[in-house]
Amino acid sequence: METRPLKIGITCFPLIGGSGILATALGAELATRGHTVHFFSYAKPVRLDLSTPRIFFHEVAVGESSLFPCPDYTLPLAVKMAEIGRAQGLDVFHVHYAVPHAIAAFLATEMIGERAPKIVTTLHGTDTTLLGPNPQYRAAIEHALNHSDAVTTVSESLRRQTQEMFQLAREIQVVPNFFTPTPPTKSRAEIRRELGISDNEFLVVHMSNLRPVKRIDLLLRVIAASSRRDRIRLLVLAGGPFSPYESLLDELKLRQQVIVREQAATVEDYLPAADAGLYTSEKESFGLSILETMFFGKPVVAFRIGGIPEVVGDAAYLHEFEDIAGMASSLDALVDSPDTARQLGERGRARAEQYFSAAHIVPRYEAVYREVIR
Ligand code: GMT
Numbered sequence: 001m002e003t004r005p006l007k008i009g010i011t012c013f014p015l016i017g018g019s020g021i022l023a024t025a026l027g028a029e030l031a032t033r034g035h036t037v038h039f040f041s042y043a044k045p046v047r048l049d050l051s052t053p054r055i056f057f058h059e060v061a062v063g064e065s066s067l068f069p070c071p072d073y074t075l076p077l078a079v080k081m082a083e084i085g086r087a088q089g090l091d092v093f094h095v096h097y098a099v100p101h102a103i104a105a106f107l108a109t110e111m112i113g114e115r116a117p118k119i120v121t122t123l124h125g126t127d128t129t130l131l132g133p134n135p136q137y138r139a140a141i142e143h144a145l146n147h148s149d150a151v152t153t154v155s156e157s158l159r160r161q162t163q164e165m166f167q168l169a170r171e172i173q174v175v176p177n178f179f180t181p182t183p184p185t186k187s188r189a190e191i192r193r194e195l196g197i198s199d200n201e202f203l204v205v206h207m208s209n210l211r212p213v214k215r216i217d218l219l220l221r222v223i224a225a226s227s228r229r230d231r232i233r234l235l236v237l238a239g240g241p242f243s244p245y246e247s248l249l250d251e252l253k254l255r256q257q258v259i260v261r262e263q264a265a266t267v268e269d270y271l272p273a274a275d276a277g278l279y280t281s282e283k284e285s286f287g288l289s290i291l292e293t294m295f296f297g298k299p300v301v302a303f304r305i306g307g308i309p310e311v312v313g314d315a316a317y318l319h320e321f322e323d324i325a326g327m328a329s330s331l332d333a334l335v336d337s338p339d340t341a342r343q344l345g346e347r348g349r350a351r352a353e354q355y356f357s358a359a360h361i362v363p364r365y366e367a368v369y370r371e372v373i374r
Pocket of ligand 1: 211287
């Protein structure tokens with residue numbers, strides 16, 4: 001198999017969300033391994049460092065025309081991907097999400113014609129769980145998947161759901177997500193001091209974009225149900241507005257317990273201060289935030305849904321969806337026994353390093369690329 005460095009186009013969403021974060025980290029890892037990576041998005045992905053050698057970013061302006069009923073992104077994206085794909089002789093378009101990215105990649109390769117880049121589509125969840133059942137999108141997603149040269153999902157659970165949802169005449173490979181923690185810039189004590197957390201308080205962290213699927217209502221109810229609630233503080237690192245949950249804070253009398261930091265891009269600056277992670281999503285194809293929490297050796301409490309069991313194995317406390325009392329008693333157990341918390345956290349860290357490090361996962365994507373261009 002040839003081993004020359006590849007030219008890879010990565011198309012992703014730029015916001016704080018697992019898929020964009022994963023795509024950005026993947027691009028950075030690929031570049032350090034000698035490949036050239038061209039990012040396409042409507043804004044610079046939040047964690048993208050443009051000073052990294054061999055990384056380029058192509059901003060795509062959303063199309064506005066008085067002829068259209070609403071702005072259009074897919075066609076300008078396809079045009080930009082075709083232009084750069086042709087000019088740079090890209091080998092692969094690795095698109096994160098079928099809608100609209102794989103559709104744009106399909107159009108771009110049609111425009112380029114012969115020698116067009118191969119298409120690798122990675123599904124992160126929503127294409128299958130939210131858009132798949134929607135008849136306005138389903139056939140387009142199916143078409144984009146069937147016309148990709150390879151399709152990957154981030155968990156076995158999502159692979160199964162995708163096969164059930166669509167008529168696919170193709171294999172799907174599972175390539176799980178990875179994470180590389182960067183060294184924190186502040187000590188645990190410093191961060192706790194800044195957050196106003198005292199030594200005998202137990203800091204629970206939750207990181208997400210707060211979409212409805214993250215079930216922030218349940219998150220707050222678990223804290224409220226804990227018999228150790230007076231010793232618990234909850235830090236929400238929010239990739240979206242917290243305002244819809246303010247009234248619930250008052251209803252549950254949790255205002256003193258909850259600290260919210262909106263748009264916190266660098267989780268490393270907070271995770272060392274935490275004692276546990278709490279995740280209450282009703283759907284989660286992987287749970288990159290959970291993996292990030294594990295990498296910092298913090299025990300995780302979550303629901304047994306989607307891809308979460310594949311990520312945590314036996315290194316977390318998992319409960320049936322909506323078992324608030326069960327989750328609260330797991331939190332209590334961690335508050336009461338720092339040794340248990342430490343051991344569970346260390347087991348999670350070991351599992352994260354063993355199965356979900358860049359060294360383990362990035363070569364699997366490289367193998368997918370080599371396979372499709374072979
Ligand atoms: O979960 C979100 O709201 C964001 C979304 C995204 O695209 O960034 O996350 C999805 O992709 C992540 C990275 O693969 C996964 O860790 C998340 O589990 C997945 N979200 C869902 O399936 C709801």
